[in-house]
Amino acid sequence: DVKVTQSSRYLVKRTGEKVFLECVQDMDHENMFWYRQDPGLGLRLIYFSYDVKMKEKGDIPEGYSVSREKKERFSLILESASTNQTSMYLCASSSPSAGVRTGELFFGEGSRLTVL
Amino acid sequence: QKEVEQDPGPLSVPEGAIVSLNCTYSNSAFQYFMWYRQYSRKGPELLMYTYSSGNKEDGRFTAQVDKSSKYISLFIRDSQPSDSATYLCAMTPGGSYIPTFGRGTSLIVHP
Numbered sequence: 001d002v003k004v005t006q007s008s009r010y011l012v013k014r015t016g017e018k019v020f021l022e023c024v025q026d027m028d029h030e031n032m033f034w035y036r037q038d039p040g041l042g043l044r045l046i047y048f049s050y051d052v053k054m055k056e057k058g059d060i061p062e063g064y065s066v067s068r069e070k071k072e073r074f075s076l077i078l079e080s081a082s083t084n085q086t087s088m089y090l091c092a093s094s095s096p097s098a099g100v101r102t103g104e105l106f107f108g109e110g111s112r113l114t115v116l
Numbered sequence: 117q118k119e120v121e122q123d124p125g126p127l128s129v130p131e132g133a134i135v136s137l138n139c140t141y142s143n144s145a146f147q148y149f150m151w152y153r154q155y156s157r158k159g160p161e162l163l164m165y166t167y168s169s170g171n172k173e174d175g176r177f178t179a180q181v182d183k184s185s186k187y188i189s190l191f192i193r194d195s196q197p198s199d200s201a202t203y204l205c206a207m208t209p210g211g212s213y214i215p216t217f218g219r220g221t222s223l224i225v226h227p
Binding site: 004031042043045048092094096103105107108109112 | 122124148150157158159160161162165204206207208212213214215217218219220
């Protein structure tokens with residue numbers, strides 16, 4: 001069964017702290033994504049990666065960085081957390097070799113981050 | 117104007133009703149159309165996937181694409197309380213693996 005696992009479901013951090021959100025997928029997918037989801041704003045793409053050590057900015061990369069040292073793992077880093085980064089963070093993966101089903105994303109269950 | 121527009125709702129219906137969820141879009145390059153379902157405090161999961169125009173049926177769910185009107189719909193027949201969730205439409209142009217999402221519609225089916 002396809003699985004994307006986000007290590008932390010709920011986190012509470014202080015302003016200025018460095019935050020790591022970890023995501024692991026077991027499907028051997030090349031593509032991995034980080035989104036944030038906020039009420040009324042929907043899903044917004046932060047960063048994505050199409051290969052190990054490769055990364056591309058999404059729509060809202062400011063204040064975030066990512067790391068992909070292994071194919072199965074994609075980390076989101078908040079260097080200095082701020083209150084406006086309080087949100088639900090969703091990791092996803094996909095395979096570019098999925099043929100006509102490219103664009104099908106497999107999501108993790110989300111990490112709800114609160115920054116105080 | 118966003119590329120994909122979706123009414124956030126909430127849409128509240130009685131059990132057994134036929135539900136119609138819709139999205140409009142502006143990019144005529146979109147060719148692949150998806151509906152994701154997201155339960156509360158969970159990640160989205162793919163519900164329906166269609167290519168180009170036409171209908172696709174899966175049990176109580178029917179996805180419809182009208183490319184001439186740039187309009188897609190998801191119909192749910194005999195709706196159940198377990199269908200209560202947020203439904204997100206998503207679409208991609210050919211050759212892209214990054215979907216553009218609507219904001220999602222919250223559906224509540226009450227017994």
